[in-house]
Amino acid sequence: MHYQLYYWTGIQGRGEFVRLALEDAGADYADVARDHGDEVLQPFLDGAEAGARPFAPPFLKAGRLVIAQVANILHFLGPQLGLVPEAESRRLEALQLQLTIADLVTEIHDSHHPIASAAYYEDQKAAARQRAADLRRNRLPKFLGHFEQVLAQAGGLHALRSHSYVDLSLFQIVRGLDYAYPKAMDALAPKIPHLRALEARIAERPNIAAYLASERRLAFNTQGIFRHYPELDGGIED
Template identity: 60%
Template structure:
């Protein structure tokens, strides 16, 4: 099965949570938006605008697997999980893994809103004072609350704090790595403080980066650098 990932080119963005799962599993996939030979951004837009689509995605990323098209990051990962062996087989564990992934979805949306509190329709430059206030609350209250939650989940895992769910790697471990990495890029000063309180989260992120397939990916040209068009943006005036 060759998977086709459709996402905007040039940014890690929400697509990165899917890429990490595909890379860790060594799956055969094409990153359509970043691959001119596969159609590039025009192929992404054509798909979104297809008037005859019976099941159109609301927004990228979406994944095509044969005749199935799945959108929404957490839903894509839920779909891929059993296929890539990145989730436990029993229903209770799968639901719990998905529940944690949906909490990642929430904090990612808040990370976006820290630089776009007035919505996606205006540029950052049009909402800088508001972004300062929202980013302060995000740094001081929300990041500690979310990362503290994942710390609590790791510490409470009866199989030990090396993974969020059970004794094996799952897709949500990969997503926590991406979350921590993105937050470090966006808020380096704040994260130096916050990370002291969440040692298990820090260790999980480091362990994911050491996985051979992930390490090779991070070292490759396929890993797109964070930048100020994505979700995790470094504006020094929003850090502190």
């Protein structure tokens, strides 16, 4: 099947979780806005295209289906790309983990935009300092600690005992946090050995290594979900 991914150009953003799955599987896909500009997104958001109406990018077009929300897209793609175990109970487990990853992604975004997502960072810096401190001290240890325990309980190598889209998303979480919060991630490193090792293994998968070395992989920057503002980074202790 040919897939069309729709996501804002210029950032990795939430689209990257889908992109990593498509790349890892060697799927036949087009990154439509990168080829034709962000204006291709609007007709879908306006309800002028057939299929389910997305609230926001990313969304995926697969035949006549339009599918939005990262966890939903990956739930759909998983079986087609061989990126989730086949049993229904295991698909639910993958979706559960992906939804917890989505919650963390929102918290990471809100650490630099705690007041208004449409306002400038510079206009909410004071609140961002406070929220980022809470992210570093409380939320990252809690979320990453959870994923670490999930990995440990599943044998250490995979969130679901075999390779899945969840592992690819956890890779992206670790890479993104390494960029945005390097000091906090240094401080957390001793507590998340399985997550760190997973990140290293994913980076060495041939399709992922090729993707990361390609121009298709944008650099992290201060327009996306993961933003490096030195004033927001720091340790994890009170």
